[in-house]
Amino acid sequence: MLHIPNLDTLPLLRESVSIECKLAIGRDGKGALPDDFWPTYSAMANTDGGLVFLGMRERQGRFEPVGIENVAKVRTELFNNLNNRQKVSINLIGNANVQEWDVAGKTLLIIEIPRATRRQRPVHLTQNPLNNNTYRRQNEGDFPLPDEEVRRMIAERVEDSRDSRILDKFGLRDLDQETLRGYRQVYRILNPDHPWANLDDQTFLQMIGGWREDRQQGEQGLTVAGLLMFGTMPSIQEALPYYMLDYQEQPESTDALRWSDRLTLDGAWSGNLYDFFRKVYLKLTADLKVPFRLENGIRQNETPVHTAMREALLNTLVHADYTDRASVKIVKRPGTFRFRNPGTMRIPVEAAIQGGEADCRNRTLHKMFRLVGLGEQAGTGIPKIFQGWQSQHWKPPTLFDSYTPFNQTVLELGMLDLFPQDVMEALHVMFGDELEQLGHDERLALALAAAENTISHARLTTVSSAHPVELTRMLQRLTQAGMLQATGSGRGTIYCLPGHGLPTVDAVFGASGSSDSKQRRLLPPNNLVSNEPLILSEQHAPNQRPSKPSKVRDQHGRLCTDQLPLPVIDDLAALSPLMRQHLESLCQQPRQKQRLTRPAMKDVLLSVCAHHYVTLGALSSLVNRKPDFLRDSYLSPLVKERLLKLAFPTTPTHDRQAYSTVAVTKAMTTDPC
Known part of the structure; x- marks a missing residue:
């Protein structure tokens, strides 16, 4: 049965990529099923399902309830069209999937769209699955599938x-x-x-x-x-x-x-x-x-x-x-x-x-x-x-x-x-006995925030089997308890430990040549097994005043800063001849060809961004592509696929944003700064 959210959950609903909100007020203002509901229905059914909130407006990344005056009319219109094969190929929704939600005196309609099984796909509009009538969900958008992919879905259904x-x-x-x-x-x-x-x-x-x-x-x-x-x-x-x-x-x-x-x-x-x-x-x-194991006294x-x-x-x-x-x-x-x-x-x-x-x-x-x-x-x-x-x-x-x-x-x-001893000891220093009262996923969120500097709802879903809605509530509880701090809004909300602010462009490169900072990371991100000493913020360790972040270059000419776990390539002219030659050899194809297949360009970018951060400007020069084109066509999609990570997650489109390949740990870098 569909789970009805409570009012406290409303501010956090924005974080789920399987949620869509639509006004559904109609021309007369009393309520009507919007036409763009059907591409969303097809897209969610063909992906992983999701929730659609009718009578809700999304404004600046936040949901705002507007309400539907004539809910019965909208519900009737919904089921009439679901059972009309001229409208949609299959009805996946029953009465239990449609519920009313009263919020601040306004009535919303929540529709749960299940994930279609292999034998039900493709879920498409009209009677023809081809010609842009079949959709898939990507992030918060609904995109028509090419006919080749639809035919593959049909083959999967039959065979x-x-x-x-x-x-x-x-x-x-x-x-x-x-x-x-x-x-x-x-x-x-x-x-x-x-x-x-x-x-x-x-x-x-x-x-x-x-x-x-x-x-x-x-x-x-x-x-x-x-x-x-x-x-x-x-x-x-x-x-x-x-x-x-x-x-x-x-x-x-x-x-x-x-x-x-x-x-x-x-x-x-x-x-x-x-x-x-x-x-x-x-x-x-x-x-x-x-280590080997023994079974009945015999080495296995x-x-x-x-x-x-x-x-x-x-x-x-x-x-x-x-x-x-x-x-x-x-x-x-x-x-x-x-x-x-x-x-x-x-x-x-x-x-x-x-x-x-x-x-x-x-x-x-x-x-x-x-x-x-x-x-x-x-x-x-x-x-x-x-x-x-x-x-x-x-x-x-x-x-x-x-x-x-x-x-x-x-x-x-x-x-x-999963829970390295040094991470947990540092968290005990910060939170004391409160830490022992937390559940497994709550401790996991804090440990990841300590080890990786930040945690997001999307990141948490990759390591926890809990339902996304439960993870949303958990992040809310930790934030309200002061154990996490939230930065940003909408689906881009990022959390960090109290007093351990996120790295910024000015802190790393300096607004005026300075990179002063009053806080440093708890642990080097992506290094859950580091032997380096823990560094606590002033807020939680008043007797340990962090030193001023250093701003030097390593033997390869990469910028080193205590704000980031990896060195930064921000100036190609500052690189050693060996490092520059290495990077240019990786980028040989895009430097020589204006047209390159997407997989080939993707492999080049992931190779260049391994073991360090590379700024947008440096990447643009290396692969001979305009910065905006490179970011919009390749870098941002790779970040969404969790193949690249941002150096400055609070300003994803900054001109000096830097990128690094995901899952590069200290064990993989031989020359840390």
Whole structure:
């Protein structure tokens, strides 16, 4: 049933990206369902659902109740149109999803729009899903989907498994025989007495789903799963032109190449999924520093972390949409791992984390891996990943969908302590016994604010499984209790610990050459395992007066300031020749080409912004693009995707704003200032 907010919640509703407000007063001022409700209905249903407040005005980032005089008329109009297939493709809303809310003597109508299931999508206007009639929610806007993406939604709705299709004129000659031989050898070891073990290759493939006969159509042949699992790279890319696998190990040195090790489709190996899995799993786990465990007195070499890593890699491969434009990309950095697959999740993130609800995009592939002891096909993969990380008390994994530039699912694993001892000791100094009275998520919010300088509603949703509305109320309670300070308004509200103000442009660069400040950070942001001493503000540690922030340059010519956890590249002329040459080599493509694909430009920007902040002006010069174009087209979207972070979050459009890649920790920087 729809949960009705209370009046105290109203000021914080602005923080949820799944909320939309509309006036709904009509021409006569008595109430009418607005025409722009329907794109929002389609967009929220095709994304993650949301709430629509009718009779509400949004002004300067805050909600203001206006009310609806004739609520019954609006409700009737809503349901009449929901059940009209000329208006919308499906009705997802029942009486329990529509409630009245009385606020200060004014009546509002709250409509809860559920997330549509895979078999209900696309939710579209009129009877034609194409031609800009299908929408998706991005931030607080509703955007029509291109026809290519709508057709992909339709295929997802129709095909429970995307990998069982028979490929015309593909056969055994398209397979890598060494891969198939290796797979069958493992199968025989695990199942020595199984009748399939001694079948010929084609019959064996038919048993496991790699070869299929369609009796109705009178055809048989290699399936998509068979080709992906055992095929050669040229044959796979002939059938699936967007097929791309990429594994990268990125080093900790800022002056090193973009990767120290890479496995991709270069023709040096088969290029199929089974070989990719075997090679990459060994690389991922080669240097895991996780203590072994004992089971019945016997040492177990595979720990829950190894299991989590295996499940993360397996889920990436079997849930990928190999018809989509994004690549399978896995990046290993010191202390962090990032898994990306093309295609968004078929079930909500919350359901995947909870487990038990299996809806694999490539079920035959999943079956093939299971037959050699990899995976269970029971909807337990994601829970095992979270359990493995929880066993080490690390920060929970982050799992999310992204729609720009292409549909993709991203899983981020960081080996950072959730509640490091030094962070908690500093918080005890600030708040005393009050800290022990807080719940888990409240302490998590404070710990993140201490470690990262700031916390936002969006950031908190990536590490907590609590409902967004509950997180909103929690932030309100902490603010009212004086344990957090809020800065900004609207969806951009940012919180920090009391007395630990956010870095500003003037404090770092100086309004008149000065960078005086009366407060410093509690901990270096993004460094939950630092050995550096804690620095408390004057407000909470009166006997420790912070020193005047230094403003010097490191050996590379980057600006160092105690206001920020990383050095800043603000002046290319001040850089050392080696550093400037390194950055310009990273930007070689955009410097030479006026037209560059979005993925290519995105990769360049993320590489340039790793291990330091780079100002808008410096980035503009490096990639040879105008500042406004660069910010609007690339930098701001990357910030929204949580791939870049702002040095000065309270002034996101400042001309001297600086950007850094997210998830760069001290363990990844070898030359801190």
